[in-house]
Amino acid sequence: MVESEALWREALYGPSGFFTRGEVPADHFRTAPLVGPELAEALLVLLDRVDFALGGPSRLDFVDVGAGGGELAEAVRSSASGSLAARLVVTAVDLGPARSVPGVRWRSALPTSVCGLLVGHEWLDAVPCPLVTGPSSHPWAARWWPVGEGERAEIGEPRDVAWADAVSRVARGAALAVDYGHVRADRVAGRYAAGTFAAYRGGRRVEPVFDGTCDLTAHVALDACAEAAGGDWVLVSQRAALGALGLVGAVSPGEPDWLAAAGRASRIAELRAEGGLGSFGWLLHGVGVPVSSLLPPLPPWRP
Numbered sequence: 001m002v003e004s005e006a007l008w009r010e011a012l013y014g015p016s017g018f019f020t021r022g023e024v025p026a027d028h029f030r031t032a033p034l035v036g037p038e039l040a041e042a043l044l045v046l047l048d049r050v051d052f053a054l055g056g057p058s059r060l061d062f063v064d065v066g067a068g069g070g071e072l073a074e075a076v077r078s079s080a081s082g083s084l085a086a087r088l089v090v091t092a093v094d095l096g097p098a099r100s101v102p103g104v105r106w107r108s109a110l111p112t113s114v115c116g117l118l119v120g121h122e123w124l125d126a127v128p129c130p131l132v133t134g135p136s137s138h139p140w141a142a143r144w145w146p147v148g149e150g151e152r153a154e155i156g157e158p159r160d161v162a163w164a165d166a167v168s169r170v171a172r173g174a175a176l177a178v179d180y181g182h183v184r185a186d187r188v189a190g191r192y193a194a195g196t197f198a199a200y201r202g203g204r205r206v207e208p209v210f211d212g213t214c215d216l217t218a219h220v221a222l223d224a225c226a227e228a229a230g231g232d233w234v235l236v237s238q239r240a241a242l243g244a245l246g247l248v249g250a251v252s253p254g255e256p257d258w259l260a261a262a263g264r265a266s267r268i269a270e271l272r273a274e275g276g277l278g279s280f281g282w283l284l285h286g287v288g289v290p291v292s293s294l295l296p297p298l299p300p301w302r303p
């Protein structure tokens, strides 16, 4: 393993690493599950489409990989209703300490077989990878991120491997990675020539140090992850995907509980904001289920 990747891994997942000792995103940065229950609602619409395409199996999985504080898994469990809720098994997977979340099974390793929807929400950006300063002769760099003299880059291969492994565990259904990232055309054009490796602590961006005191992260080359996992997939923006799942968030005139409706509309606006959470990528793979049965045609992601 390249030294920078080993240092990053130790800092987050070593014996006293940032995530190993139980730090949760809520204390350090804001992720979409912390905004409110609306992301979970949209994912339940997606899960409902997966369920329909699978013909309503007797057990339907929702697996949250890199679950952090378990907020997304908890919101999916508590927002599910009807026949789907009765058949739903919610599993949270994280390398950090197990948490007690009502109705959610907690594991430290990915399940071997999933029938339903597997989601990695801001998981892959926390998968350590080699940091290089160009020129780099790494084959991944040659294919996905040519690095010129003095330029910095992150070699996304460990993310590709992690994502391909996660998708391979879906026996029937779909796998969704949601993250900030970039695509080859913009990397080649030099838009990320300074690299994207960064650190956060207590809600602020700080100087990266490998001592376990901060979260260490880098944008995800989601196009490379898509190709590594293969099969039937689409890569679209969160803004477009949420719209296609019915999360648009307007307040209708004459709304009886105007205050609640306005709060919901503002949370949806945050999830869909261009340049913010709305510019996150949604990489969706169908396994035994055509992706076209889950989302309508949408423009390709270009953050």
Ligand SMILES: C[S@@+](CC[C@H](N)C(=O)[O-])C[C@H]1O[C@@H](n2cnc3c(N)ncnc32)[C@H](O)[C@@H]1O
Pocket (backbone or CB within 6 Å): 019, 020, 025, 031, 032, 033, 034, 065, 066, 067, 068, 069, 093, 094, 095, 096, 108, 120, 121, 122, 123, 126, 127
């Ligand atoms: C940036 S946090 C995201 C948490 C949550 N999904 C959210 O969006 O609020 C990344 C999480 O992924 C977990 N993680 C990283 N690699 C993992 C792996 N191989 N298996 C399970 N969890 C992992 C970390 O422990 C951390 O809790």
